[in-house]
Amino acid sequence: MVFENYIRTLHDTALLNMLKKEYDIMKKLMVLFLITIYFTGCLEQSQDETIYNNSVLPEYSPVVDIAKKDLSDRLKIPVADIQLVKEEAVDWPDTSLGYPEEGMMYAQVITPGFKIILKSGNKLYEYHSDYKRVTGPREI
DSSP: OHHHHHHHHHHHHHHHHHHHHHHHHHHHHHHHHHHHHHHHHHTSOOTTOOEEOOSOOOSSOHHHHHHHHHHHHHHTOOGGGOEEEEEEEEEESSTTTTOOOTTOOOOOSOEEEEEEEEEETTEEEEEEEOSSOEEEEEEO
16 A cells, blocks of 8 residues: 555656646747747838838729819819829828828828829829828829
8 A cells, every 4th residue: 555655656746747847848838939929020010111012903992083082172173184193002101191190199000002193284193092081182
């Protein structure tokens, strides 16, 4: 009986030591995993950097119509007199869409959208958009 208790104690001690080693390995792996995630996030782009997105786009996005209507209202000319020169997919660094207003705060999230160049007469106008709204124009 004493011998059986001794064997059982040795077995329990060996099992406990094995579990401690496995626990230490798991802790080290978790720390390594967290460090990897942290540094992966740190190596992304800076907050003020605009990324030009070269992904496939529909031929004509609805925000172009919104920009044309806005320019038409500003210049007091028919929409038909405004031509689309270029529509380019862009990832804006925040929700200001590249045209921040002084005193306003904007969510610091990557905002996919478009840079839209319109032409009226001999002048070019640049609008920025997400998928629902436009900002601008800026004459270029």
